Amino acid sequence: MDTMEINKGIAAILVAGIAFFVTGMISDGLVRTHPLEHSAIKIEGAATTAPAAAPEAAKEELAPIAPLLAAADPAAGELTAKKLCAACHTFTEGGNAGVGPNLYGVVGGPVRHMAGFSYSDAMKKHDEPWSFEALNAWLKKPAAYAPGTRMAFAGINSDKQRADVIVYLRSLAKEPVALPK
Secondary structure, eight states: OOHHHHHHHHHHHHHHHHHHHHHHHHHHHHOOOOOOSSOSSOOTTSOSSOOOOOOOOOOOOOOOHHHHHHTOOHHHHHHHHHHHTTTTOOOSTTOOOOSSOOOTTOTTSBTTOSTTOOOOHHHHTOOSBOOHHHHHHHHHOHHHHSTTOSOOOOOOOOHHHHHHHHHHHHHSSSSOOOOOO
16 A cells, blocks of 8 residues: 555544534534523423522541551551552651652641641641541541542541551651550
């Protein structure tokens, strides 16, 4: 087969793609959608008022963290943290921030514990220290703990895994915070 024929075939495909793209852009510019002021079809018996907003979902109750921490395994927590958190966080003393802050010394420290890290507005609203209970709630579902957080992590559903991770994070300090009684 002649290379000129191959070039013609590729050119035909490119021209067709460009033509479809330009046609789509022109049609998007010509057709404007507007929301309806009222329903176009009236259904007898249907409610005419807007449905009431759903009540805010009740916050999920977390299991008490103290008994979970007493039985937690820091080695298992390290494995879980390395698997779930290491893509965005570092764990070494004086380590640099990744996408998220370094987690060395996080337990017992302030929520915004890493100087120079750009925390989201949602995290700037929290002034309390990272207690065991706060970390438990954060690791369960970060978006529920701090709505609007930039942390794109769904959370850890397993109570045992959360406790393991918290005990591991607790070990990342010169003087680890005492476990609750």
